[in-house]
Amino acid sequence: MRGNGWWGWRHAAADTVLPLALLVFGVLATDLAGDNQPGSTPVDAICLALIALAALALLLRRRAPVATLAVVTVATSTYLVLGYPYGPILLAFLFAVYTVAVRLPVRPAALAASGAFVLLVAHVFVSRGPAPGWFGVLPASAWVVVPFAVGVVVRVNRETAARSRAEQARERAEQARRQADEERLRIAQEVHDVVGHGLAAISMQAEIALHLLPKRPEQAEVALTAISRTSREALDELRVTLGAVRRGAEREPVPGLARLPALCDRLAGAGLAVDLRQDGDPRELPAAVDLAAYRVVQEALTNVLRHAGVASAEVTVGYRADELTVEVTDRGVGAASRFDAAGELDASAGQTGGHGLAGMRERVAALGGRLTIGPRPGGGFRVWARLPLGPST
Secondary structure, three states: OHHHHHHHHHHHHHHHHHHHHHHHHHHHHHHHHHHOOOOOOOOOHHHHHHHHHHHHHHHHOOOOHHHHHHHHHHHHHHHHHOOOOOOOHHHHHHHHHHHHHHHOOHHHHHHHHHHHHHHHOHHHHOOOOOOOHHHHHHHHHHHHHHHHHHHHHHHHHHHHHHHHHHHHHHHHHHHHHHHHHHHHHHHHHHHHHHHHHHHHHHHHHHHHHHHHOOOOHHHHHHHHHHHHHHHHHHHHHHHHHHHHHHHOOOOOOOOOHHHHHHHHHHHHHOOOEEEEEEEOOOOOOOHHHHHHHHHHHHHHHHHHHHHHOOOEEEEEEEEOOOEEEEEEEEOOOHHHHHEOOOOOEOHHHOOOOOHHHHHHHHHHHHOOOEEEEEEOOOOOEEEEEEEEOOOOO
16 A cells, blocks of 8 residues: 555656646746747737646546646647747657657557647648748657657567566466475375385284284284384374474484384385395485485385285485485285386286376485386385486486
8 A cells, every 4th residue: 555655656747747847947937038039929818827737637648648638738739830939848749759659559649649730730731920831740749759759669668578577477476386285295295105104014013913912912012112113203204294394494403214114114114125225335325316216115015014025125226426325125916016117007907106106206206216116027116216326428
């Protein structure tokens, strides 16, 4: 509101100052113009009244540009037909034409300016003073063509600037929407990875506990303890993830390959023995690469636990000069038989690519890497990811 009020007062002040300045200047300068134009009608009360009418009509130029132009044109044409000296009254006519060109579309503005021109050139042929005849048409047209052209250019520039600002606003809104969508997808994937892995491990441990409880209750206690530990760790990781979301940034340490031993221990408690191997010298990795590699391994092992029907899997982490590779393999069945050679779930088996596989692909693709998912030669299943450590190649 304050901004609109400020602009309103500014326009009102400009609309008042300009006509008053033209009035004062016209009254004072017309006498001097008459002294330099022999044969012109001497300045009198009618002359001053026409000057005042043309100047003060500009007070309404923003609200009624066509009506203002009509009043100014009649006053100016009458002034010239009566033979008064060429002078400041033409400035009021110039501003009236300019205002029409600025504030109206080109077609109606051109029609109004053309009518003003026809009325203005009347003095060229009919005048109490010396009539210039056809030689006066060109100078008279300049008082219409020049301000009209300037007004059209200003109007086009304003419209272009307005469209540009609108497009920029739309682009900013679209970018914000895309960022919000990406953030929602990222959060959903993080929550899926944390909760999905934890629940899969807990489910397997619970089945073991139920199987052992009737016959060997002392061993069921081990599985129940593992359930307690797994659920607590999953809740802690979920709390970290949601806490980072609330703060708008990941200020807590994010999971990385350093947590693989703990992940393997947790899965061992659920009945899946994981053989963890390293190829190359471990070193500090970019946070995004470290997190993506961990999530790929976590999701792949969770799928082995759920679907493969085996008690073991192998994880190999390869450190190279310009890339990191992770590989998860098993010799199981189950989910492996439902995948086609392209690494997608076979539609004929009644399955579709889940959030886990899609999340792995998105993580790897976002870093410019490659992901291969599918059956391994000799049986079983293989998940392999390559993550560049420098510019993506």
